[in-house]
Every structure is written in structure tokens, then in C-alpha cells.
Amino acid sequence: MQVKYLDLxxxxxxxxxRPEFDALFGAAQFILGPQVEEFEKRFAxxxxxxxxxxxxxxxxxxxxxxxxxxxxxxxxxxTAPNSFIASAGAxxxxxxxxxxxxxxxDYNIDPRxxxxxxxxxxxxxxxxxxxxxxxxxxxxxxxxxxxxLAVVEDACQAVGASLDGKMVGSFGIGxxxxxxxxxxxxxxxxxxxxxxxxxxCEAAKLLRNHGLVNRNESAVFGLCSxxxxxxxxxGLFGLDALDGITAARIAHARLxxxxxxxxxxxxxxxxxxxxxVQVFHTxxxxxxxxxxxxxxxxxxxxxxKIHYPIPIHLHKAAAHLGHKAxxxxxxxxxxRRIVTLPVNQYVTDEQVRYVAATIAQFYHC
Amino acid sequence: xxxxxxYLSRQFANIKPYLAAITRLVRSGDFTLGYPVPAFExxxxxxTGARxxxxxxxxxxxxxxxxxxxxxxxxxxxxTAANTFYATAGAxxxxxxxxxxxxxxxxxxxxxxxxxxxxxxxxxxxxxxxxxxxxADMRAFLDIAKRNKLIVIEDSCQALGASINGKSVxxxxxAGxxxxxxxxxxxxxxxxxxxxxxNAALAERLCKLRNHGLVHRDEIExxxxxxxxxxxxxxxxxxxxxxxxxxxRRKHVNAERYNAAFxxxxxxxxxxxxDRGLVHSYHLYMLYAEKxxxxxxxxxxxxxxxxxxxxxxxxxxKASRVYGYxxxxxxVCEDQVRHYITLxxxxxxxxxxVGFVIDSVAAFYGKGRAGACR
Numbered sequence: 032m033q034v035k036y037l038d039l040x041x042x043x044x045x046x047x048x049r050p051e052f053d054a055l056f057g058a059a060q061f062i063l064g065p066q067v068e069e070f071e072k073r074f075a076x077x078x079x080x081x082x083x084x085x086x087x088x089x090x091x092x093x094x095x096x097x098x099x100x101x102x103x104x105x106x107x108x109x110t111a112p113n114s115f116i117a118s119a120g121a122x123x124x125x126x127x128x129x130x131x132x133x134x135x136x137d138y139n140i141d142p143r144x145x146x147x148x149x150x151x152x153x154x155x156x157x158x159x160x161x162x163x164x165x166x167x168x169x170x171x172x173x174x175x176x177x178x179x180l181a182v183v184e185d186a187c188q189a190v191g192a193s194l195d196g197k198m199v200g201s202f203g204i205g206x207x208x209x210x211x212x213x214x215x216x217x218x219x220x221x222x223x224x225x226x227x228x229x230x231x232c233e234a235a236k237l238l239r240n241h242g243l244v245n246r247n248e249s250a251v252f253g254l255c256s257x258x259x260x261x262x263x264x265x266g267l268f269g270l271d272a273l274d275g276i277t278a279a280r281i282a283h284a285r286l287x288x289x290x291x292x293x294x295x296x297x298x299x300x301x302x303x304x305x306x307x308v309q310v311f312h313t314x315x316x317x318x319x320x321x322x323x324x325x326x327x328x329x330x331x332x333x334x335x336k337i338h339y340p341i342p343i344h345l346h347k348a349a350a351h352l353g354h355k356a357x358x359x360x361x362x363x364x365x366x367r368r369i370v371t372l373p374v375n376q377y378v379t380d381e382q383v384r385y386v387a388a389t390i391a392q393f394y395h396c
Numbered sequence: 397x398x399x400x401x402x403y404l405s406r407q408f409a410n411i412k413p414y415l416a417a418i419t420r421l422v423r424s425g426d427f428t429l430g431y432p433v434p435a436f437e438x439x440x441x442x443x444t445g446a447r448x449x450x451x452x453x454x455x456x457x458x459x460x461x462x463x464x465x466x467x468x469x470x471x472x473x474x475x476t477a478a479n480t481f482y483a484t485a486g487a488x489x490x491x492x493x494x495x496x497x498x499x500x501x502x503x504x505x506x507x508x509x510x511x512x513x514x515x516x517x518x519x520x521x522x523x524x525x526x527x528x529x530x531x532a533d534m535r536a537f538l539d540i541a542k543r544n545k546l547i548v549i550e551d552s553c554q555a556l557g558a559s560i561n562g563k564s565v566x567x568x569x570x571a572g573x574x575x576x577x578x579x580x581x582x583x584x585x586x587x588x589x590x591x592x593x594x595n596a597a598l599a600e601r602l603c604k605l606r607n608h609g610l611v612h613r614d615e616i617e618x619x620x621x622x623x624x625x626x627x628x629x630x631x632x633x634x635x636x637x638x639x640x641x642x643x644x645r646r647k648h649v650n651a652e653r654y655n656a657a658f659x660x661x662x663x664x665x666x667x668x669x670x671d672r673g674l675v676h677s678y679h680l681y682m683l684y685a686e687k688x689x690x691x692x693x694x695x696x697x698x699x700x701x702x703x704x705x706x707x708x709x710x711x712x713x714k715a716s717r718v719y720g721y722x723x724x725x726x727x728v729c730e731d732q733v734r735h736y737i738t739l740x741x742x743x744x745x746x747x748x749x750v751g752f753v754i755d756s757v758a759a760f761y762g763k764g765r766a767g768a769c770r
Contacts, residue, residue, distance in 0.1 A: 061578040
């Protein structure tokens with residue numbers, strides 16, 4: 032049996048033949064057309080915040096959020112060492128220094144290790160809702176308040192996730208990605224900023240569009256990071272389908288959990304917090320002899336990935352930050368053991384069972 | 397008669413070939429740096445003659461990434477024109493450097509002599525702007541750069557197709573930035589840009605810089621940004637590029653008709669000086685006009701959608717306040733912005749529409765039908 036990691040052609044086939052596109056091309060408002068605003072409104076409603084601002088990518092969402100907060104050279108920003116590199120890259124892009132706090136068994140920043148990472152130069156925390164699982168914002172927000180730090184949520188993998196009923200992206204400034212591999216995806220790069228603050232919303236709208244207050248006046252030199260109208264239209268289609276996508280991913284994850292739990296200690300599942308709604312952008316477990324398992328699965332037609340094999344602080348790019356192997360032992364240990372199984376909405380229960388059975392076969396369970 | 401400035405609904409009236417290209421892309425699912433991107437980059441290399449082309453998310457990003465890749469950053473000064481689009485200065489500010497403006501000349505372009513005077517110990521780069529699509533004096537700028545050991549990055553965002561003695565703009569300096577914004581000569585359905593260069597090391601760095609610094613999926617060499625030309629936009633560009641020679645030809649035909657007619661309205665209307673050997677892209681067709689505001693009103697009342705690019709120069713924008721510029725710093729530019737007017741020159745104008753624009757301008761100055769000798 033073949034189990035593909037993802038199936039983009041299946042998702043998007045025929046998208047360009049939908050009648051909504053005729054209207055879009057007729058109006059030819061390719062830059063910040065009405066579809067962008069409509070998408071922003073619906074995205075804000077989904078995350079129960081008053082404002083959402085469409086930008087060029089999830090990375091740009093982080094960069095713009097940091098710029099709005101005035102973070103730049105001389106400042107430090109704490110994030111998770113096991114995230115996609117853009118979480119730290121955004122800090123570097125604004126001239127700040129990324130620092131890290133090690134993660135917990137749920138792959139997210141360990142709040143107990145957060146305070147030790149705070150220095151007098153720390154200006155913000157970027158908790159990452161990795162895999163679509165909300166970081167422990169209930170513990171992180173009080174620490175941020177105590178130390179007067181801004182919070183920028185890297186929710187790039189977590190559209191629709193929530194903690195104790197509160198949506199991700201509504202704790203601090205929320206940064207989302209609409210990259211093709213994401214649960215809510217477009218046919219290219221796209222991103223979204225969510226906020227409860229009208230000032231942050233206005234600042235984001237300025238920064239994404241050259242600082243323009245109108246066609247002829249620039250209040251601040253900004254960037255060019257607009258969500259394309261075409262992509263916003265595709266995002267609107269995606270929003271219609273999102274509940275189904277999320278539900279399918281959650282159902283697959285539950286089935287995996289049930290089938291893989293008996294394989295302990297060969298397979299270790301992350302804890303599933305009862306107050307969290309995880310949206311399973313990725314389904315990640317820790318596995319003994321991970322590389323051999325992946326090869327075995329590949330031989331059996333199952334496509335797996337690693338998110339991510341090298342922690343950020345051990346990349347060549349991070350050499351100047353002065354970390355070394357051992358600096359963040361939990362993240363490093365996980366990086367050697369994690370494997371991502373196919374969990375996309377097109378996977379069937381039968382395929383999930385096949386993947387689990389193949390893993391069991393590998394461990395002779 | 398209505399003569400619209402925007403022509404996008406005319407241009408994409410037949411979207412079938414574009415949708416076919418997108419259908420193919422969607423079937424592949426290759427949305428991130430997929431196959432249309434290298435094909436588009438090859439098209440731009442062919443048009444410009446540059447050795448390398450790197451597709452990025454916008455013309456602004458093309459400028460930002462060029463500066464970053466060239467190592468320009470905090471503490472550095474970058475000299476550019478006072479009359480350009482915000483993004484030129486915005487890109488300089490975005491990398492933490494300081495934009496230093498200079499006045500323009502009777503071509504509406506950055507003045508080389510004044511540029512040399514603006515060089516300080518902190519100057520790292522000069523960013524000539526091929527404003528409107530008219531090439532800046534690259535020979536002079538390259539000389540200045542050489543004498544002062546400066547990097548040259550060309551803001552060619554309005555100038556694809558423009559050249560100096562047969563050599564494309566964007567290929568004179570270390571890097572050239574192009575934009576494919578919907579209003580540009582070669583345009584796509586959203587934001588898109590590209591950088592051209594003949595420097596292999598810079599090209600390699602830019603390829604990583606636009607994609608998080610990734611060497612491959614799992615390893616980064618340095619922290620980069622996310623500024624990839626969308627495959628979807630590249631697919632649109634690859635269809636449109638077939639029409640690019642015709643777009644240029646039509647714009648030139650229209651512009652030359654304007655030039656001949658408006659030369660007769662001198663000195664009430666003055667054309668920017670275009671030196672021999674220069675090929676204008678006519679992204680914008682701009683004039684220096686007496687009683688500009690009244691002319692603009694008159695034209696708009698007659699249905700001619702004229703514009704001003706741009707009424708407030710960069711140094712007088714609120715965004716520039718931190719740099720301490722004031723009114724009077726760049727008198728030529730400040731005078732020009734009160735007299736500039738931009739007329740529709742796009743490829744979808746009919747001969748009748750071009751004639752109507754000419755007649756309207758002539759009528760405003762009491763000349764009756766332009767072209768009639770008086």
C-alpha cells in the first residue's frame with residue numbers, strides 16, 4: 032500500500048475553474064483586493080480576535096510582528112530550539128538575537144526553563160505551537176507579564192488550535208502561515224497576523240504596504256509583504272473546508288495514538304493535554320532506531336519525514352550565537368528520535384492502520 | 397471618451413492560456429519554487445542578458461535581498477534618488493541602513509554629480525533608479541562607485557526592457573532588481589520580483605537568502621528570509637512573457653506619437669531628456685507640464701485617467717522625518733513633483749485613444765488639434 036505524506040494536486044485540482052475566479056479576474060484587483068479583506072475577516076473570526084492582517088508569508092508575519100514591537104539590534108528574543116528555522120530567522124531578520132529555551136515532552140517550550148533564558152536584553156518570547164499543539168500559554172503569559180515581555184505566537188502550524196477554549200493567535204500577536212503544506216493552505220506563500228489591538232493591526236497594515244497611509248504618503252518606510260488577492264481567494268475556499276480537514280487530522284491522530292500506544296517503549300507518544308485542541312499539522316512520535324524505522328516504512332510504501340532533524344542552535348547559521356551540542360538536551364534528544372507520520376486529510380483509516388501495523392512489524396510487536 | 401490608466405481587465409480578457417498553465421501547475425502541486433520558477437528566471441535572463449536570475453516575492457524584496465546579500469546593513473549609508481517610489485528607500489531602511497537622497501536632473505533621474513557630493517565615509521552603496529523605465533546614467537554611476545569603492549545596486553523595478561547602448565538595465569551594477577507587480581510592463585497576478593546579477597557568489601547567496609538560508613530541506617547555512625517567487629505567479633509570467641516584445645512595441649509606438657505631438661507644445665510641456673543610446677521601457681510616460689493641477693483636472697474631466705508619480709518626494713514623506721530632511725533640500729525634484737504628470741501609455745490603448753489624449757492636452761493649452769501647425 033502507498034501512503035503519501037501529502038496530496039496537494041488532489042486538494043487543489045479544479046480550483047482555478049471555480050466561478051469566484053471569474054469575478055476576481057474581471058475586477059483585476061490583484062493587490063489587496065476585496066478577497067483579502069474578506070479572508071482577513073473570516074480568519075479573525077475563526078481565531079476569535081478582532082483583527083487579522085494578510086501578509087506575504089508566515090515568516091513575514093513574524094518579522095512584521097517583531098518590527099511592530101520595535102525589536103531590533105541589541106534585543107534578544109526567546110524561542111524554541113526545535114522549531115522551523117524561520118522562528119529564529121525572523122529575529123535575525125530584524126537585527127535581534129534569537130535565544131532559546133529547551134522544550135518539554137510535548138515538543139513545545141518548557142515554561143519551567145523559560146525564566147532562566149530571560150536576560151536584561153530580552154524583549155519578547157516567541158512560543159511555537161509546534162505540530163499544531165498549543166504551547167502552554169497558561170504558564171508562558173504570566174512569565175511574560177512578570178518580566179514585561181511581548182509575546183509573539185508562532186502559530187504557523189496551528190491554525191484553529193486552542194488551549195482551554197482560547198484560540199491560538201489570541202494570546203499575543205499571532206503569526207500564521209498559509210504555506211501549501213499547512214492545514215489551511217494556499218497555492219504559494221501566504222501568511223496572517225492576528226491581534227486584539229487596533230494599533231497593532233494598523234501598524235501591520237502600514238508595514239506590509241510600504242508604510243503607505245494613502246497612495247502618495249508614506250508614514251514609515253515599510254516592506255512589501257501583501258497576501259496576494261489570488262491566494263486570498265484560494266484561502267477562502269480553504270476556510271470552507273477547514274473544519275473537515277481539522278476533524279480528519281484529529282481522527283487520524285486519535286487512531287494512531289490508540290494503535291501506537293501499545294508499542295511503548297519503542298514508540299513514545301507526546302502527552303495529550305486534555306485542555307488542548309491540537310490540529311495535527313504534523314503527527315510526530317519518538318521512535319527507537321528512528322532512521323531504520325523510516326527506511327523500513329519507505330520500503331513498505333509509507334512516506335515519513337522528520338520535523339526537524341537539526342535543532343536550530345546546531346545549524347551553521349547559529350554558530351555565532353555560541354551554543355553547542357548539549358545546550359538544549361531535550362530538543363537534541365528528540366531530534367534524534369522524532370518521526371512524522373502521514374496525517375493529512377486524504378489518508379484513510381485503513382492507511383493509518385497499515386502504517387501502525389508496519390511499525391509494529393518493524394519492532395516485532 | 398474614457399482612456400483608462402489600468403488595463404488589467406483588457407489584458408486578461410482571454411485568460412484561457414493562463415488558466416491552462418495554472419491547471420498544469422495545480423496538477424503537479426509544485427507550489428513552492430516549483431518548475432515555473434526556474435523557467436521564469438530563464439526568461440528574465442534571456443531578456444536582460446544577465447548570467448543569473450533569482451525570482452523573489454516582490455521588487456521591494458529584490459532590493460532588500462540584494463542589499464542584504466551585498467552585506468549592507470546598520471551604520472551604512474545608501475545613496476538614491478529623492479523622487480523614486482517609497483520602496484527604494486524602504487528597502488534601504490529595511491536592512492537597517494540609512495537612505496541618503498540626492499536631487500534629480502532634467503531626465504527626472506538621479507544626478508551623478510550630486511551623487512558624488514553625497515558620498516561620505518559611511519556610504520556603502522549607490523542605488524540608481526531607472527525611474528519611469530528611463531535608464532539612469534550608469535557610466536557615471538559606475539565611475540563614482542569605482543572611485544569611492546561603492547557597491548551599485550540598480551533599482552530597475554520599472555525598467556524591464558530598458559537598455560543603454562544595447563545592454564539591459566540591471567546588468568551594470570552588482571545586482572539589478574526587477575518588479576512584476578500588476579502594473580509593470582511584464583506583470584503577474586500579485587506581487588513578484590527578481591534579481592539579476594553576473595556574480596556567481598552573490599547569486600548563490602541570494603538563492604539561499606530567499607529560502608530561509610536553506611542549503612537543502614534540513615540545513616541552513618545562514619538565517620535568511622522567506623521571499624520566494626510564487627510558482628503560480630511564475631506560471632502566469634511565463635505565459636505573459638510571450639507577449640512582452642509586443643507590449644514593448646505598442647508602448648513605444650504610443651510614446652513616440654506622444655513625443656512628436658508634445659514637442660510642439662514646448663515650453664508649456666517639456667519632455668524628459670532622453671540621451672542617445674537609451675531605450676526607455678515606458679513603464680510610465682511622464683511630462684513636465686505648466687499648470688499641472690489644472691491640466692490633471694481637465695484631463696480627468698474628459699475621461700483621460702492621468703496620474704502623478706508621485707506628488708510628494710521621499711525626503712518630505714513623514715517616514716523620512718527621522719533623517720532630518722526639509723523642504724528646499726532638493727529643489728529640482730521639488731519643482732518637478734509640482735509639474736509631473738503621467739499619461740496612459742499602455743499597450744491596450746487604441747490609436748484613437750492616444751489621439752484623444754494628445755488632442756486633450758493640446759486643447760488645454762489652447763492649441764486646438766495637436767499636430768496642426770500654427
